Amino acid sequence: MAESLGPRLYSCSNCRNRVSLHDDIISKCFQGRNGRAFLFSHAMNITLGPKEDRHLLSGLHTVADIYCADCHQVLGWKYERAYEVSQKYKEGKFILEKAKIVKEDW
Template identity: 50%
Template sequence: MGMTHLEFLYGARIYGCKHCNAHFATIESMVSKAFQGQHGRAYLFGGVVNVREGDPNERQMTTGVHIVRDIFCVKCDEQVGWKYDRAYEVSQRYKEGKFILEREMIKTVE
């Protein structure tokens, strides 16, 4: 299978996997802290690295029905959040193409 190539990020604050420290996103790519995940608080990011996307599926969420893909750390394969592929509500379309990282699954890394 080979070794996984990880992308390293640089910035004032870097969020990464709480299990293996793989980098996911910087504070600069954060869109909002006002989200709820399966494990509590969650953050919306414009882009993330070092994740593997699962298959798309339709999911009923508090803001309506969305097509989402679970995302997994490429290093340790832990599920860390999801990606919004499609929002049916016009007011929710700003989420399309963005990523949720669950606060319980990430930490600030060096």
């Protein structure tokens, strides 16, 4: 078996800008705007949009959309605040939509 030369990464599907590490996935069981999404503990090479309150499947949250820093495609969102106690674990975490990211260096 061939060994990986570096960390397994996810990149923007549009421009291949690296946006997160596979090791930073918390859960693959989330729903984005356009289908499945992953919850990540960290993201890189992104910019954040303005914060807004949004009603999601799990309740009311304050979120900021995440954009690729290179091509400005919307990739998902960052949880800024959760109003329900059971959802507080999401605060500071990132949703990246599966359709907007690709595996890189696997």
